[in-house]
Amino acid sequence: MSLTPDEVRHIARLARLGVTDDDVDKFSHQLSDILDYFEELNRVDVSDVPPSAYALDLHNVMRGDDPGPSSDSEDVLANAPLRENGFFRVRAILEE
Amino acid sequence: MSEDLTRLTMTEAAALLRQKQVSSVELTEAAFRRIKAVEPQINAFITQTEEEALAQAVAADEGIAGGRGTPLTGIPAAIKDVIVTKGVRTTAGSKILEPFVPTYDAHVITLLREAGFVMVGKTNQDEFAMGSSGENSAYGVTHNPWDLERVPGGSSSGSAASVASGMAYWSLGSDTGGSVRQPAALTGVVGLKPTYGRISRYGLIAFGSSLDQIGPFARSVRDVATVFQSIAGHDQRDSTSAEVPVPDFTADLDRGVKGLRIGIPREYFVEGMDPDVREAVEIAVRELEAQGAEIDAEVSLPSTGHAVSVYYIIAPSEASANLARFDGVKYGYADHEGATMWEDMERTRQFGFGEEVKRRIMLGTYALSAGYYDAYYLKALKVRTLIRREFEAAFADHDVLVAPVAPTPAFRIGEKTDDPLEMYLNDVCTIPVSIAGLPAISVPCGFAETEGKRLPIGLQIIAKPFDEAALFRVGHAYEQATEWHTAVPPL
Numbered sequence: 028m029s030l031t032p033d034e035v036r037h038i039a040r041l042a043r044l045g046v047t048d049d050d051v052d053k054f055s056h057q058l059s060d061i062l063d064y065f066e067e068l069n070r071v072d073v074s075d076v077p078p079s080a081y082a083l084d085l086h087n088v089m090r091g092d093d094p095g096p097s098s099d100s101e102d103v104l105a106n107a108p109l110r111e112n113g114f115f116r117v118r119a120i121l122e123e
Numbered sequence: 124m125s126e127d128l129t130r131l132t133m134t135e136a137a138a139l140l141r142q143k144q145v146s147s148v149e150l151t152e153a154a155f156r157r158i159k160a161v162e163p164q165i166n167a168f169i170t171q172t173e174e175e176a177l178a179q180a181v182a183a184d185e186g187i188a189g190g191r192g193t194p195l196t197g198i199p200a201a202i203k204d205v206i207v208t209k210g211v212r213t214t215a216g217s218k219i220l221e222p223f224v225p226t227y228d229a230h231v232i233t234l235l236r237e238a239g240f241v242m243v244g245k246t247n248q249d250e251f252a253m254g255s256s257g258e259n260s261a262y263g264v265t266h267n268p269w270d271l272e273r274v275p276g277g278s279s280s281g282s283a284a285s286v287a288s289g290m291a292y293w294s295l296g297s298d299t300g301g302s303v304r305q306p307a308a309l310t311g312v313v314g315l316k317p318t319y320g321r322i323s324r325y326g327l328i329a330f331g332s333s334l335d336q337i338g339p340f341a342r343s344v345r346d347v348a349t350v351f352q353s354i355a356g357h358d359q360r361d362s363t364s365a366e367v368p369v370p371d372f373t374a375d376l377d378r379g380v381k382g383l384r385i386g387i388p389r390e391y392f393v394e395g396m397d398p399d400v401r402e403a404v405e406i407a408v409r410e411l412e413a414q415g416a417e418i419d420a421e422v423s424l425p426s427t428g429h430a431v432s433v434y435y436i437i438a439p440s441e442a443s444a445n446l447a448r449f450d451g452v453k454y455g456y457a458d459h460e461g462a463t464m465w466e467d468m469e470r471t472r473q474f475g476f477g478e479e480v481k482r483r484i485m486l487g488t489y490a491l492s493a494g495y496y497d498a499y500y501l502k503a504l505k506v507r508t509l510i511r512r513e514f515e516a517a518f519a520d521h522d523v524l525v526a527p528v529a530p531t532p533a534f535r536i537g538e539k540t541d542d543p544l545e546m547y548l549n550d551v552c553t554i555p556v557s558i559a560g561l562p563a564i565s566v567p568c569g570f571a572e573t574e575g576k577r578l579p580i581g582l583q584i585i586a587k588p589f590d591e592a593a594l595f596r597v598g599h600a601y602e603q604a605t606e607w608h609t610a611v612p613p614l
Contacts (some may be wrong), residue, residue, distance in 0.1 A: 067500055068432050108452070
């Protein structure tokens, strides 16, 4: 399994990760090596085996919908890179 | 009373506190004298909290004088920087969280504050707990106290090194694929990875959510059991937190191992294993046998060899989703030099994340992407079921399993950084346990002599879900017959 530079750029875009040409070169080699190693899983027969998303068999855990205090908005916004009038500030999402 | 204080176990220090032979302020001042003396060589901390620690120590002394206190009251401890602490910067070892100050405490921190602990600082780690050497931190490499040119293991590098070098009596780390057990082994301290669901993950910055567990380090099995006792139990803020009763974990400590059925899984003695590690583990098994345990050396867990593949598909897949939240909007590092909002986000993540984190985000994104999900992620989840079933079968007629923690002692700084796959393969003995959600402990069991340096070796004890008491029982019995855990690094 080898990843082409274009595939690496595609994955980086899906992950919203900026990459340089050097990164693309390095990742295509390293990720290809790792994916090659994963090929060993092809030897395992899992035809009648169900998947385990978790080690414990827990499903649909519910708790009471009880109101409680929230974080103070000023404390939360103190961590914001950009803020305006009590809100997080972000750049325009929809382009012209 | 001076430097010697820093070599006491937590239990010994707590006894002195109760007998009023020493104060928490004295313990805390001694810890900071030790930190000032050795931290420049070790780099175990990202943030030190001396002022807060002394205030907590004063409060602890007042409590003890008033007859109040828990086994943790007034004892200096260190917390991995992946666990959020209200008002104290929490970076997870990443540049992307460099300015981040949490607005709330993790569940374990809430419990520890109620118990009157003293926090000396936040410890260095591989970025977002991704690594096995401590080299992937944005805040510099942590050095092994036994040989400063070698790694302390990871990802809980600073939590292990701080306890090994006497800068804290105990610490908290987190273990996703071995990140408590492996650094404990490589630095000669005791480290516990509890059953998945035993300790609330509320406030643990997420890496692989189906695998992550917080776990304690200390210099004796009893100390680890005591810390674990105070942080285990159900918490409704973590939906995977188990509603399982918490027993008295120290009750069985002195029961011994007579009649206990101990299995040795042969697949853990891998090709390329260091002969000193193999020998140390074999001698430890003979010690347990001499104490009356029934040893079964014929246990087989045939899917062990697939665990590295399964883990390095599942954990990066979960990480790629968990780390999507770091977008430069709500907190942390942000880049605003892009032409568009999307470019800002891509630049924030490009310059905020380190190389290993990016590699795992890429790997996980690929494994979950259209056309590859069945071949990688779903396949890994199915093999995970096989690994779980094999452990279940082994525990049908064994009380615990015993194995190495890592195939080699501490390796040199820089030795494996150019080859990520080689670094991943080093996790072969700890990963299967994580995949199955089982509890396991690393206990010091000897040294490898290399180039005039003594490098610690760890013994891994594995139990069935929620049977941590068995780990403490076996670990404590072994510790009573040996002195490895009392060895002091040459600093």
